[in-house]
Amino acid sequence: MFEGKYVVALGERDGVPGPVIAEVLRAAGANVIAMVTECFV
Amino acid sequence: MSANPVVKQYAYLLVHTSDFVRYGSKPIREIPKSQELGPAITAHLRNFAQVVAYPPNQVFIGNLHPEDLAAWPEPWWQHPVEQASPVGKYGEIVDQETFYGYLKAADGFDLVYLTPGFTARVRERLQGHHLSIPEDMDNLGPGVEMDKIKHAIEAEGSLPLFHQDELIGSFQRHHDEDASLSAHVLMENLMTKASGAMVVRLLLERAGMTPEQGRYLISCSEEAVGDRYNRGGGSMAKAVGDMCRMVNSTGADTKAFCAGPIYALVHGGGLVKAEVFENLVVFGGGCLAKLGMKYSGHLKHDMPILEDVLGGIAFLLTPDDGVSPVLRLDAVGLHTVGAGSSQQEILKTLAVIPLEKLGLGLTTVDKISTELHNPEVTVPQGSGNVPLNNYKLLAALAIMRGEIKREELNEFIATRGMPGFSPTQGHVPAAVPYLGHAAEAMAQGRMNTALLMAKGSLFLGRMSQLSDGMSVLLERNPARKAGS
Amino acid sequence: MDAENQSTIMRLAEEYGRENLMVFLGATDVEGVEISAETLIAGDPSFAGPLAGVQLGLQVYHILEPSLKRYIPPEVYQERLGIFEVIVDAQRIEDSLSKMRNQAA
Known part of the structure; x- marks a missing residue:
């Protein structure tokens, strides 16, 4: 799934935040190159 | 160690500032990119009566409860509260013209120019307004002629000020190379100060306290007051204490993004519990930057731009009185x-x-x-x-x-x-x-x-x-x- | 999606190659997720950000999509994302994004 891919984590404050997406995907073997958390308020 | 502190009094304020929506962070960046956007925003602004009758605003000032809103028909903006009052059980909603008076009253540096005609109008608003004090009237001054206002806008980096879309003044910058003292940043800060002082005065009034009785203020507002050498240095707390003539108080700011008020209550409560101060005011003034932040969603759905008010909150903390929460x-x-x-x-x-x-x-x-x-x-x-x-x-x-x-x-x-x-x-x-x-x-x-x-x-x-x-x-x- | 994040992703797409970049979303509002995905695939629908009129055609997923779960160690999933299983209609998000991915391909 993640082979040869570069992954961006685009999280949200009241949903899944960027660092959590990154952590979970790294545990799945993904190469996470950037993480961002959006805040709409 | 003494008992836990109590929240002895509270006050809530909304200020209708529809002509400042254009200066919210999002609109001010987007309006120059499109000729249609400015007029589209103006066409979707609410008047004061609509703001007062808006059900969530009535909950904010205590005339309705959250349970009432849960049962209110949606969309709320299409189901106004009948015979709604701007005065609520815990706070009130103030119109823009009155607010211009407090904005000028908050100005100790000639930041705000208002025309003589408009100055006379806001003076009338402030006279007899229950939150005003004599020093406010002195600060209003005679006003500034339109020629000078236009020159300031055209040649000196000032921002035009409008009331009901009509030019009535300008907001000056105080340094041509310092972003912290640009007209827009100073406008944001002064609006926080003016709305913060209004809600603190309301709090004192509700508590039956004189300004002299206050001992300490913590601001949890969202602005950053300072200059190029001390961006965000503060202190909004003391500036508001000054405007409220709380001569025996001092104060400082507590910042923690959207969690700021909770931090401020805990810090302030700790100082009261430790008997450093016998009373303490936690307050937050309004935030210009957030006005119109989600305007594009509102325009897309052809609904009014609902981010058209500044909010203000204030709480009085004291030692346990055996009654208060x-x-x-x-x-x-x-x-x-x-x-x-x-x-x-x-x-x-x-x-x-x-x-x-x-x-x-x-x-x-x-x-x-x-x-x-x-x-x-x-x-x-x-x-x-x-x-x-x-x-x-x-x-x-x-x-x-x-x-x-x-x-x-x-x-x-x-x-x-x-x-x-x-x-x-x-x-x-x-x-x-x-x-x-x-x-x-x-x-x-x-x-x-x-x-x-x-x-x-x-x-x-x-x-x-x-x-x-x-x-x-x-x-x-x-x-x-x-x-x- | 704000302009800053749009330009960050645009830069990364240029740097790493559009076909090599995957974006994983975390917002739980379905409409919001669809707007973000559309922005990253077909361009900013609000025409406000740097991706207005730019078709990046990125592969956009949501971290809670049920068919991704098998790639993630179960204890990590449970500890970090388990709370969402009860309250988010993850299948609806997957169906929606899967449709958009298929259209883009």
Whole structure:
């Protein structure tokens, strides 16, 4: 799934935040190159 | 050590500032990119009567309760409150013309020019207004001629000021190379000061206190006052103390993004409990930057631009008086540095742990107040319903912990939660808009405990990827007899 | 999606190659997720950000999509994302994003 891919984590404050997406995907073997958390308020 | 402090009084303020929507952070960046946008925004602004009759605003000032709003027909903006009053049980809604008077009264540096004609109008508004003091009138001055105003706008980097879309003045910058003293930043700061001072004066009035009796102020507002050598240096607290003539007070600012008010209550409560100050005011003035932030969602749905008010909040903390709600400093929820960013961890630290300290759980605390952003503002933009999302997460946590069954999710949300009714003014929605409702319910013996919790988006400042948050429990004063 | 994040992702797409970049979303509002995905695939629908009129055609997923779960160690999933299983209609999000991915391909 993640082979040869570069992954961006685009999280949200009241949903899944960027660092959590990154952590979970790294545990799945993904190469996470950037993480961002959006805040709409 | 003395007993926990109490929240002796509270005050809430909304200021209708539709002509400042153009200066919100989002509109001011987008309007220059399109010829149609400015007129489209103007065409979707509300008048004062519409702002007053808007059901969430009536909840904010205490004339309606969150339970009323939960049952109110939607969309709320199409179902106004009949014969709504701008004066509420806990606060009030102020019109823009009156606010211009306080904005000029807050100005000690010739930042605001108003025409002589408009100055005369705002002087009339302030005379006899219950929040004004004689020094405000002196500060209004005679006004500035239109020629000088136009020159300032054309040649000196000043921003035009409008009332009902008509040019009535200008806002000056104070340094041509210092971004911290640009007209726009100074406008943001002075609007926070003016609205902050108004809500603090309202608080003192409600508490029956003279300004001289005040001892300390903490501002949890969202601006950054300072110059190029000390950006964000402060102190909004002292500036507001000055405008309120609280001559025996001093103060400083507490900042923690949208969790600021909870931090400020805990800091302030600690200072009162430690007997450093016999009383302390926590306040937040309004935030210009947030005006019109989600205008594009509102235009897309052809609805009014609802982010057209500044919010103000103020709380008076004192030692235990045997009556007022207690701030349980022994039940503060901390999102520690090591706590992580997942919602499970955040909510465990903010809700479960502090409640457990007092032998309570998610289903035994009477109400949980989270950030109470009005969903009618956020949903049209695709930004979701913030309070509902948080209540769902709390319910999910309660299910995972075996405190409720899966089929009890909606009942949990209805019982422990509430609809969002606060303007999306960043720090203002941080759980505390409910404090007045909770205090009233506790005084009437309808409620014993309310958890106030808020999260902050530290990562927006690019200094840490961490989230933030804090909570504190508000409890009915145990000295009150049951039902009294 | 705000302009800053749009330009960050645009830069990364240029740097790493559009076909090599995957974006994982975390917002739980379905409409919001669809707007973000559309922005990253077909361009900013509000025409306000740097991706207005730019078809990046990125592969956009949501971290809670049920068919991704098998890639994630179960204990990590449970601890970090378990709370959402109760309250988010993850299948609806997957169906919606899967449709958009298929259209883009």
